Amino acid sequence: MKFVVQRDPLLKSVQDVMKAISSRTAIPILTGMKIEAKQNGIVLTGSDSDISIESHIQAEADGIVNVEQIEEGSIVLQARYFSDIVRKLPEQSIEIESDEQHNVTIRSGKAEFNLNGQDAEEYPQLPKLNTDDSLELPTDLLKSVIKQTVFAVSTMETRPILTGVHLKLEDGKLNFTATDSHRLASREIPVEETNVDFSSVVIPGKSLNELSKILVDNDETVDIRVTQNQILFRTKNLYFLSRLLDGNYPETSRLIPDQSKTSIHLNTRDLLHTIDRASLLAREDRNNVVKLSTNGNGMLEITSNSPEIGHVSEEITADSIEGEDLKISFSSKYMMDALKAIDSDEVKIEFTGAMRPFILRPANGEPIIQLILPVRTY
């Protein structure tokens, strides 16, 4: 194998693929990165068995030559060393060559690295997805949806299914839902012309977080394919494959109240900052509890109390408060997470009493739902 590659595209690809590589793995060769040279370019592969990432560097793209002097072949290199070396090489032009004994030489400027490679034949084959059914989403939309839901997955392994985001396709709508059983985040997006036959899968939250980091904000689309136990996200130069979680995701639609007793409209950022300040004196308490109460004159009062330290209160003017007066306590962390995901200047919050879950929705009508269970203190 031999090729000459430009440093910038190589570095971007290496960094993307590194997201799938763990230094703690039961399969030693998975601490390595597979490098394949083909006539049309280079393919880098990394995997931790849960996530596998393939990144393609086209030999020529948009009239720019990225890879030259290609002699086909493949090799596996220790990923951590390879990535550090690429990052620090002195010149844009990098020559990588391997011999029959899996010795790899990397040359750039006057620097020459000789590394012990491993036979690429020993690298596990990535699972093949036997489906042509695919769904297309704009990249930036997919990144938004992940950001608006994935934070709400459970981090506890007691109910493994809740560590994933539930993807449900129904009536031309794709719904993303995450819950840790104390709060829930959900967003619906319309999809067109689907010929996909899956109706419900659960994707590990970790996979979606890594995917979101790798996807570049641009106007390309992501092609999504699902089989029984794998999901593939594909862009022009990237294959991102994740295992799916086994098991049935709980039915969550009935958690969402369909009526409300108190309805509040207000500025998202003002509320976020007020909760953030109140949370400063709430953190000694393991629940991070702050209290919200209506005071009858169009204002809300946010308070928190930590006997050792002190007390904080702040009034905030709502655009409107309709319905019954209310006193309710909740986790400031959950509230801040939800407000950050609202993605609209104005938020509408609907309460059905101090002991019942309440709902945040963006006032701009986007189908985002953030549900939070209150804490009993009043």
Add this chain to the structure above:
Amino acid sequence: MKFVVQRDPLLKSVQDVMKAISSRTAIPILTGMKIEAKQNGIVLTGSDSDISIESHIQAEADGIVNVEQIEEGSIVLQARYFSDIVRKLPEQSIEIESDEQHNVTIRSGKAEFNLNGQDAEEYPQLPKLNTDDSLELPTDLLKSVIKQTVFAVSTMETRPILTGVHLKLEDGKLNFTATDSHRLASREIPVEETNVDFSSVVIPGKSLNELSKILVDNDETVDIRVTQNQILFRTKNLYFLSRLLDGNYPETSRLIPDQSKTSIHLNTRDLLHTIDRASLLAREDRNNVVKLSTNGNGMLEITSNSPEIGHVSEEITADSIEGEDLKISFSSKYMMDALKAIDSDEVKIEFTGAMRPFILRPANGEPIIQLILPVRTY
């Protein structure tokens, strides 16, 4: 006590004083910050017994009013809470008030914090420095000298004196030296009109690191005063007091060879980057060893080897190589630290054989000396 203060100068002062406050302290009140309101402004104080910092906010400075409506008094607040609160307050204008029961109210916009304060009488008195003898240094020069020497202090408590930087005043020159017994960094600066009677003190490296973070790069001067066991660095609005280390600093001047067998001139940054690359394959070895050898044609070769991983070599063109040919091994970390401190485009390195300490000096003649002990491998 009562006053109204502007958020930006308060935040800067609080962040400076926080550098002296540790949450792990044997004296509970030292987790607090003392706030004193005087007619001419506010004084904030923090201390961890080793370092004490006082920051002054002038009521009025350069025609700008920072503090108003002052009613004199003092209080101690939990530093961590106070600093988080100041950082997140909504408005520029902040009112702070305390009552007889040490209850403190902080108001900004519609936010109100009520905190349990402590009696300022219980806060330890900072040591007084009974000396008028002082030495003045430009702030930016003091920051440079710290940066060029402090990294070489020992982090081992086996010889506590080596965890400090040695300050020596002799013949109108102030010398800063640090060594961990494997390498040494030293810089000399001329001082004028000193009426200071100290000749040698050792300042904890940690104190100088914190001081360097707080000092703002400007053209003001720092006033330095020394007593038997304390050193004070004073700027217009800052008192930075550190204890000194007890004990005799070893005599280091005889370590520096006065002749050389091989003398090399080259570009500082080129060598730094080459060593950095070579170190990538040296880190498995606990000494991080790289090798340097002259190859007889005006080039140096830098190599490193890690049997498990591979081998790296890079040639680098020297501006000049004079004297005997040389093969020498050393810690890449020490070499990189020294090169970063050289502060000159060109560096001159003088060797007196593969087993003897070698010296780096900036080619621009600045009196900086970086000494490194080689590692025996050849």
